[in-house]
Amino acid sequence: MRRLAPLFAAALIAGCASQTPDNAANQSAGDTQAGLPLVIRTNGTSHRFSVEVALTAQDQAKGLMFRKELARDSGMLFPMFPPRTASFWMENTLIPLDMLFIRTDGTIAFIQANAVPYSREPVSAGVPVAAVLELPGGRAAELGIHEGDRVAWGPCAVENRPVKARDRLNFCPA
Numbered sequence: 001m002r003r004l005a006p007l008f009a010a011a012l013i014a015g016c017a018s019q020t021p022d023n024a025a026n027q028s029a030g031d032t033q034a035g036l037p038l039v040i041r042t043n044g045t046s047h048r049f050s051v052e053v054a055l056t057a058q059d060q061a062k063g064l065m066f067r068k069e070l071a072r073d074s075g076m077l078f079p080m081f082p083p084r085t086a087s088f089w090m091e092n093t094l095i096p097l098d099m100l101f102i103r104t105d106g107t108i109a110f111i112q113a114n115a116v117p118y119s120r121e122p123v124s125a126g127v128p129v130a131a132v133l134e135l136p137g138g139r140a141a142e143l144g145i146h147e148g149d150r151v152a153w154g155p156c157a158v159e160n161r162p163v164k165a166r167d168r169l170n171f172c173p174a
Helices: 004-017 021-028 057-062 141-143 155-159
Strands: 033-042 047-051 076-086 097-102 108-115 123-136 152-153
Touching: 004 108, 033 076, 097 141, 108 123, 108 141, 123 141, 152 155
Parallel strands: 047 076
Antiparallel strands: 033 047, 033 152, 076 123, 097 108, 097 123
8 A cells, every 4th residue: 555655646746736828728618618609789780709608716717818819709708696896817818808897787887908918907897797708809899899788698699588597607688
């Protein structure tokens, strides 16, 4: 048994080793929910996205760090349960992002356009939000998305109809 102790200790240490940027970048979105439909309604137009969802505190802390690219109609959603004043930064984030802070009524409270990669400067709407959506940098302006526009995700983002149940993956404000 004593001969196995060093092997067990080595395996334990290897399993607990911190994640490097290389393997973080290559890791699939296994800890996130990929492909959730999301829609932003602005000036009579609906802009559709397929987003990953960062549900856990660990997923939210990692976010889009170490990603080298983000498809035009994709992003990452950070639901806040309960709603709270959220603060984000761009540490270890390689690409510029638009950060959209979404109120509990589904309207966009604040947009931080083209957040600077690697910045440790906190970004916040200064009000409690139901979620934060990160899109490729410049995409909100390109689509004419503004503060006050409405956001929904889950079944109603596809079917454009209210859904009774509301949870982190189903946000359909009236």
